[in-house]
Amino acid sequence: MDPELADAALRTDVYELTMMQGFWASGRSSDAASYELFFRRTPEHGGYAVAAGIDDVVTMLTSMSFSGEHIEYLRSIRLFREDFLSYLSKLRFQGDVRAVPEGTVVFPNQPILEVTGSLLEAQWVETLLLNCVNFQTLIATKASRMVEAAKPSTVVEFGLRRAQGPNGGLWASKASYLAGCVGTSNVEAGYRFGIPVFGTHAHSWIMSFPTEREAFDAYAKTFPDQSTFLIDTYDTLGQGLSNAIAVSKELARKGHQTRGIRLDSGDLAALSKACRAELDRAGLSDVKIVASSDIDEYSITEFKRQSAPIDIYGVGTRLATAYQEPALGGVYKMTALYQGTDWEPKMKISSTPGKSTLPGRKQIWRARREGQFVGDVLALAQENPPFDVLEEERNGTEFEPLLKDTIAKGERVEEPTAIEAVRDRVADQVASLPKEHRRLADPTPYRVELSHRLKAYRDELFEKLA
Amino acid sequence: MDPELADAALRTDVYELTMMQGFWASGRSSDAASYELFFRRTPEHGGYAVAAGIDDVVTMLTSMSFSGEHIEYLRSIRLFREDFLSYLSKLRFQGDVRAVPEGTVVFPNQPILEVTGSLLEAQWVETLLLNCVNFQTLIATKASRMVEAAKPSTVVEFGLRRAQGPNGGLWASKASYLAGCVGTSNVEAGYRFGIPVFGTHAHSWIMSFPTEREAFDAYAKTFPDQSTFLIDTYDTLGQGLSNAIAVSKELARKGHQTRGIRLDSGDLAALSKACRAELDRAGLSDVKIVASSDIDEYSITEFKRQSAPIDIYGVGTRLATAYQEPALGGVYKMTALYQGTDWEPKMKISSTPGKSTLPGRKQIWRARREGQFVGDVLALAQENPPFDVLEEERNGTEFEPLLKDTIAKGERVEEPTAIEAVRDRVADQVASLPKEHRRLADPTPYRVELSHRLKAYRDELFEKLA
The missing domain is CATH 3.20.20.70 (Aldolase class I)
Structure with missing residues (x-):
C-alpha cells in the first residue's frame, strides 16, 4: 500500500472524534446516516471537473484502524473516556460507499461519493475523504x-x-x-x-x-x-x-x-x-x-x-498547486438519518443562496446521444429513467447511472482501476463533453436537472422544515 | 523518523539524476560545488518570511539512500548505465550544510541554506530541499x-x-x-x-x-x-x-x-x-x-x-494552502565551483532585473540594537564585522551570524530543535522585527546591505563575465 494511504485513522479533525464520543455516549452507536460529498462550484469558473482520489479513499476506508499508539495518544489528550477508547481500538469502517468511477467528469452539486454507515464511522472518515478527493480532483x-x-x-x-x-x-x-x-x-x-x-x-x-x-x-x-x-x-x-x-x-x-x-x-x-x-x-x-x-x-x-x-x-x-485557486471546496453533508426503524431525509436550509442541500440518497443519470453527453438527471436512488426532464430523452438517448457500489459492508467491491485505464476513461469522458462546456472563458453551463420526484421530495421537506 | 522524511532518495526531478550521470560519465565525480537556497520576494509583498523546513531537510539528507527497489526502477526506465546505477546504490550525502536555524525571520535574496559537496550530491538533493523549505516557509x-x-x-x-x-x-x-x-x-x-x-x-x-x-x-x-x-x-x-x-x-x-x-x-x-x-x-x-x-x-x-x-x-x-499565493519561489543556485585545485566563484547574469545571483559562499550578519533588528549585512563567508555599511554599526550594535554549521561531512551537527523551542524562537524573532516591517499593507522594506567586499567581488566577476 502507498505510505500515504496507510495508517490513516488519525487523519481527521478532533471534532469528528468528539462527536463520535458524543453519539456513542448518547446511546446512538447504532444510528445510521447517509452523507454525500459534493462541491458547489468548479475551480476558476470552469465548465467541468474531473473526479479523482476516489480509489485512494476506498483503499484507506477498507484498511484503517486505530493502533495501540494511536489510542495511547488519544488517552493523553484527556478528551476521551476509557470505554470509548476501547470501542475505538476495535473500530473498522463497516459501511457502504457508492461513488463515481475515478476520472469521471462531474459537475457542481452532484454527489461524487456517498457514505452510508453508522453515524460514528461516517464522521470518522469525513476529513480524510474530503482531503483526498478535494486535492486530487482539484489537480x-x-x-x-x-x-x-x-x-x-x-x-x-x-x-x-x-x-x-x-x-x-x-x-x-x-x-x-x-x-x-x-x-x-x-x-x-x-x-x-x-x-x-x-x-x-x-x-x-x-x-x-x-x-x-x-x-x-x-x-x-x-x-x-x-x-x-x-x-x-x-x-x-x-x-x-x-x-x-x-x-x-x-x-x-x-x-x-x-x-x-x-x-x-x-x-x-x-x-x-x-x-x-x-x-x-x-x-x-x-x-x-x-x-x-x-x-x-x-x-x-x-x-x-x-x-x-x-x-x-x-x-x-x-x-x-492549482495556483490560481489552490483548493476545491468539496463538502460532506448528511442526506438521510436512520434512527430505530425508518430512514428520514435530511437537508440543510440556508439563507445563503446555493447553500441549501438536497435531501435523500440519490443517483446521477448521465444522458448520452451519439456518444456526446447531453445532460444529467439527479434523481432519488430508487428511480429509473425515463425522467421526462431533458428534451433529448425521447431520441435514442442512453442513460448511465454514475454512482456505483464501491464498498459494501466495509469490503472493497472491485479492485482499483489501473492508472492507464483511468487515463483512458478521462480522455473518453472529456471528449464526450461538448466543446462549449470545455472552453476556459465563459463555458456554457452543462445541464444538470433534478428529477420530478427529487424536486417534489425536496419541496415537501422544505415545507415541513421552514 | 516521520514517514514523510523516510525513503526520500527518489524525491527528485529526473534531470537531477541525468545530470548526475552526465557529471559522473564526464569524469567529474570529484568536482565540488556550493549552492544556496534563497527566494527573490516574500509572499503577498509581505515584509518578512519565517524560514521553516530546515530541520526536516537535515533529517532527510543525513539518512537518504537508494534501495534495491529504487535501483531496479531506475534501471527499468532505460536512462542509466549499469556502472552509474552501481555508484548510486552506494551513494550517501557526504557534504556540508550551513543554514539559518529553523524559525529564523529571513528576507529576499538571503541564503537560507547552503549545500557544499560534490556536484553529484548537490544536484541529487536540490528538488527535495526546495520542496520542503518552500512549502514550510510559505505556511x-x-x-x-x-x-x-x-x-x-x-x-x-x-x-x-x-x-x-x-x-x-x-x-x-x-x-x-x-x-x-x-x-x-x-x-x-x-x-x-x-x-x-x-x-x-x-x-x-x-x-x-x-x-x-x-x-x-x-x-x-x-x-x-x-x-x-x-x-x-x-x-x-x-x-x-x-x-x-x-x-x-x-x-x-x-x-x-x-x-x-x-x-x-x-x-x-x-x-x-x-x-x-x-x-x-x-x-x-x-x-x-x-x-x-x-x-x-x-x-x-x-x-x-x-x-x-x-x-x-x-x-x-x-x-x-496559503490561498492567495500558494507557492514560495525559492531557488537553488550555484555560487562556487571547485575543479582540481581552486574554488572559483559562480554567478548567473540575467537581463531580467533581479534575476542575477551573487557569487561566492556567504554569511548573513544580523544587527541588533536594544533587542531590535536594525538591518542585515550579506558578506563573504570569511568576513567579520564591522562592515561599515549600516549607520547603526557604531552605536553598541551587536552582530550575529545567521548561517550555522548544520551538516558536516554528511553528519548532523546538532539534534533538531524541539518544536516548542522553535516556536519560542519565532516569537522572539518576530517581536524583534520593528513593527513597520510587519504590517500587511506596504511594509517598509527591511535593510539588507551587501558588504563592501561582497560588492567588489560581484562587480569584479561581472566585469569578467559580461
Whole structure:
C-alpha cells in the first residue's frame, strides 16, 4: 500500500472524534446516516471537473484502524473516556460507499461519493475523504484544462520543487497524468505509479562547464538519443540555438537523434518561432521545442493563438498547486438519518443562496446521444429513467447511472482501476463533453436537472422544515 | 523518523539524476560545488518570511539512500548505465550544510541554506530541499501574518479537509504552530508533533438531533468542561445563542464551565458583538467567541478595526494552502565551483532585473540594537564585522551570524530543535522585527546591505563575465 494511504485513522479533525464520543455516549452507536460529498462550484469558473482520489479513499476506508499508539495518544489528550477508547481500538469502517468511477467528469452539486454507515464511522472518515478527493480532483481538473488548451501539443508536469510538500507533489503528478499529461519530472511518481518521467538538464549543468558548447557536448555524449538542450542560459537565439544545432548535426552524423531544445525564459512565442525556423533550415525538423516558465492554461491559449510552434509544455507551480485557486471546496453533508426503524431525509436550509442541500440518497443519470453527453438527471436512488426532464430523452438517448457500489459492508467491491485505464476513461469522458462546456472563458453551463420526484421530495421537506 | 522524511532518495526531478550521470560519465565525480537556497520576494509583498523546513531537510539528507527497489526502477526506465546505477546504490550525502536555524525571520535574496559537496550530491538533493523549505516557509510565513493580525486574540489552524493532500495538511499544521498558532484541528499533527488539538462539533451534530437544544445538551453531558457550541445552524442570534446561554447556565449551576460559542457564517463582526453583549448580560463573560469561515489575515484585520470581540480565529483553507499565493519561489543556485585545485566563484547574469545571483559562499550578519533588528549585512563567508555599511554599526550594535554549521561531512551537527523551542524562537524573532516591517499593507522594506567586499567581488566577476 502507498505510505500515504496507510495508517490513516488519525487523519481527521478532533471534532469528528468528539462527536463520535458524543453519539456513542448518547446511546446512538447504532444510528445510521447517509452523507454525500459534493462541491458547489468548479475551480476558476470552469465548465467541468474531473473526479479523482476516489480509489485512494476506498483503499484507506477498507484498511484503517486505530493502533495501540494511536489510542495511547488519544488517552493523553484527556478528551476521551476509557470505554470509548476501547470501542475505538476495535473500530473498522463497516459501511457502504457508492461513488463515481475515478476520472469521471462531474459537475457542481452532484454527489461524487456517498457514505452510508453508522453515524460514528461516517464522521470518522469525513476529513480524510474530503482531503483526498478535494486535492486530487482539484489537480486533475487543472491538468485537464491545460491538456485541452495545449492539444495537439502535450503537457508534462514539472511541479515537485514548489508543490505543497512531498505528497502534494506526488499526488499532483498522479492526478495530472490521469487527466492527460504525458508524464512528470517527479522520479518518485514514476517509481510509485509507473508514470513516464521526463527531464534532461538545468542551467546549473551549463554553468558548471567552461562553455555552453562543452556542456551540450558532454550531455550528448552521455545521452546521445535522449538529449533536450536547454538553450537560454546565455543567449537563446545566439550561441544557445547555434550550439544546439551544431551538436544535433554531429549527433545525426553518428546516427543519433536529438530529442529537443528547451526554452525557459523570454517571449516563448517569438523565441519558439525563431527556433523552429532555424531548426527546420538546418534539417532538424524532428527536434521538438519544449517550453517552460510559469506556464498555465491561459498562457498556453495565448501561445496557440499566436501559432507558437511549441510541441511540449513543461508546467510546474501553476499545475502542481492549482495556483490560481489552490483548493476545491468539496463538502460532506448528511442526506438521510436512520434512527430505530425508518430512514428520514435530511437537508440543510440556508439563507445563503446555493447553500441549501438536497435531501435523500440519490443517483446521477448521465444522458448520452451519439456518444456526446447531453445532460444529467439527479434523481432519488430508487428511480429509473425515463425522467421526462431533458428534451433529448425521447431520441435514442442512453442513460448511465454514475454512482456505483464501491464498498459494501466495509469490503472493497472491485479492485482499483489501473492508472492507464483511468487515463483512458478521462480522455473518453472529456471528449464526450461538448466543446462549449470545455472552453476556459465563459463555458456554457452543462445541464444538470433534478428529477420530478427529487424536486417534489425536496419541496415537501422544505415545507415541513421552514 | 516521520514517514514523510523516510525513503526520500527518489524525491527528485529526473534531470537531477541525468545530470548526475552526465557529471559522473564526464569524469567529474570529484568536482565540488556550493549552492544556496534563497527566494527573490516574500509572499503577498509581505515584509518578512519565517524560514521553516530546515530541520526536516537535515533529517532527510543525513539518512537518504537508494534501495534495491529504487535501483531496479531506475534501471527499468532505460536512462542509466549499469556502472552509474552501481555508484548510486552506494551513494550517501557526504557534504556540508550551513543554514539559518529553523524559525529564523529571513528576507529576499538571503541564503537560507547552503549545500557544499560534490556536484553529484548537490544536484541529487536540490528538488527535495526546495520542496520542503518552500512549502514550510510559505505556511509559517502565512501563519505568522495571521497571528500578528489577530493579537491578542489567537489563531487555530483548521485546514486539513482542503489542504493539498494529507502531508500538505500535516506540514501546514506544524508550520502554523511553530509560527504562533495555538493549535490545530488535525489529530495526526497532534499525534506526530505534540501540537495542541482543538475542536468540538459540526453542523451535522446539531442536525442529527431533533432540536438544537437537545444537541447542545447531549454534547454538554459528554464534555461538561470542554464544550464550544456551534450556534449558527438555524438562527444564530435567535435559538442558537439562547440555547447556548441556557445550556451554559445549567452547566455553571453544576460547577462546570462552557468553553465557548462558535460562529461559522454571516457577518462575524456584527454577530460577535451581539453575542458578547448577550453572554456578558447572562453572566457568561468567561465564555469565549470562536469565529471561522474563510478567514485570513485581511479579514482578521477588518474584524479588529471594527472591534469585533472574537477571541479565537479558526482558520482553514486560506492558511493551509496559503490561498492567495500558494507557492514560495525559492531557488537553488550555484555560487562556487571547485575543479582540481581552486574554488572559483559562480554567478548567473540575467537581463531580467533581479534575476542575477551573487557569487561566492556567504554569511548573513544580523544587527541588533536594544533587542531590535536594525538591518542585515550579506558578506563573504570569511568576513567579520564591522562592515561599515549600516549607520547603526557604531552605536553598541551587536552582530550575529545567521548561517550555522548544520551538516558536516554528511553528519548532523546538532539534534533538531524541539518544536516548542522553535516556536519560542519565532516569537522572539518576530517581536524583534520593528513593527513597520510587519504590517500587511506596504511594509517598509527591511535593510539588507551587501558588504563592501561582497560588492567588489560581484562587480569584479561581472566585469569578467559580461
